[in-house]
Amino acid sequence: VTMTSSTPTMPAPATANTIEVLSDRVAVGWSDGSSDGFHHIWLRDNCGCAECRHVFVGERLSDPASIALDIAPSSVVGGDSVQIVWPGGHRSTFSSNWLRMHAYGPSASARRTSVFHYWTAAEVQTPPQMHFDDVMASDESLLEWLRLLRRFGFTIVKGVPTEPGTVTQLAQRIGNLRNSNFGLIWEVESMPKPESLAYTSVKLTAHTDLVSRESQPGLQFLHCLVNEASGGESILVDGFSVAEELKRQGPEHHATLSRVNASFRYQNDFTDVQASFPVVRLDHNNEYYEVRYSNALLAPLQCDPHDVGPFYAVYHYFSQILRDPKWEYSFRLEAGDCEVFDNRRVLHGRQEFDPQTGARHLQGCYVDTDDFLSRLRVLERTQDFRIR
Numbered sequence: 001v002t003m004t005s006s007t008p009t010m011p012a013p014a015t016a017n018t019i020e021v022l023s024d025r026v027a028v029g030w031s032d033g034s035s036d037g038f039h040h041i042w043l044r045d046n047c048g049c050a051e052c053r054h055v056f057v058g059e060r061l062s063d064p065a066s067i068a069l070d071i072a073p074s075s076v077v078g079g080d081s082v083q084i085v086w087p088g089g090h091r092s093t094f095s096s097n098w099l100r101m102h103a104y105g106p107s108a109s110a111r112r113t114s115v116f117h118y119w120t121a122a123e124v125q126t127p128p129q130m131h132f133d134d135v136m137a138s139d140e141s142l143l144e145w146l147r148l149l150r151r152f153g154f155t156i157v158k159g160v161p162t163e164p165g166t167v168t169q170l171a172q173r174i175g176n177l178r179n180s181n182f183g184l185i186w187e188v189e190s191m192p193k194p195e196s197l198a199y200t201s202v203k204l205t206a207h208t209d210l211v212s213r214e215s216q217p218g219l220q221f222l223h224c225l226v227n228e229a230s231g232g233e234s235i236l237v238d239g240f241s242v243a244e245e246l247k248r249q250g251p252e253h254h255a256t257l258s259r260v261n262a263s264f265r266y267q268n269d270f271t272d273v274q275a276s277f278p279v280v281r282l283d284h285n286n287e288y289y290e291v292r293y294s295n296a297l298l299a300p301l302q303c304d305p306h307d308v309g310p311f312y313a314v315y316h317y318f319s320q321i322l323r324d325p326k327w328e329y330s331f332r333l334e335a336g337d338c339e340v341f342d343n344r345r346v347l348h349g350r351q352e353f354d355p356q357t358g359a360r361h362l363q364g365c366y367v368d369t370d371d372f373l374s375r376l377r378v379l380e381r382t383q384d385f386r387i388r
């Protein structure tokens, strides 16, 4: 699950203006000018009548294997819903919303990707931001916040009380906390015996967290309790923007970066976690799935010998673009600010700071992408979210 792959979210409503029954599918022309095709067998298989789907729990009762592969409707009528009569008299009714939400052609792909804005640093000088009191108090503000997070891959939440632990209240407004060897909530401050570079005062180049895990956490929350040290500016970079830039400059490099597995490893006295995935992963629609990038946790490359040279060449290239000020949004987190970002899209880092000049203390936690998207879908859904 990722924020950018084919995850049904609520499209703008439209009515089915034109219906054309083709040999293998029904073509629907919507009132907004777009059109989608739905295969006959797909429609019959997704029938939502009381015989095909349990009325209370909403789960399927029908068996796809019992449907004739060459099934075709006897009649189809459009409007606010699409009504189909099948040979033998079985009837299916699909709301237009439901059909648009589950469409699978090029129009659907365009509707899906139109909710994302891949940004440059200049475009977010006024960052998308919300106030803690609003997102905690109202579901409308919560929905607005989640849509901003989906669109830009990050937001700044202002006015978060600097009481330690408050970051978990904000995170749990969305979903369950994601655990790891660092615990449910972790402290980012300079420590005498650090377990991670994060717990020192050195510069952290932009990276994603927990790259050595099979699944990187989705949302990351970094809540600033105190920031009195000089230096330590925060950095955010839209990894998908940078990947798009790489694709424009060198499509063959982009292909290498999304094909060859890099290896990642994190070890301490009690933990040894490893994973191998491409630095830029695409999904089955060739849309961005995630970025996985952390110099600190790169492990020895274990790829086809022919790929070693090309991998390092593109890694150089990608790293150069990442550090270009055109893509690197730099800002100072103040006490009471919480940066919240999609850890699988937006890379984060910080400049070196001087712990002698004052305290710097952040608290962080994670929420998985499925919990984020679940919350977003529940807030967006209407009465016909299942099928009727």
Ligand SMILES: [Zn+2]
Residues within 6 Å of the ligand: 047, 048, 049, 050, 051, 052, 090, 091, 092
């Ligand atoms: Zn049915």
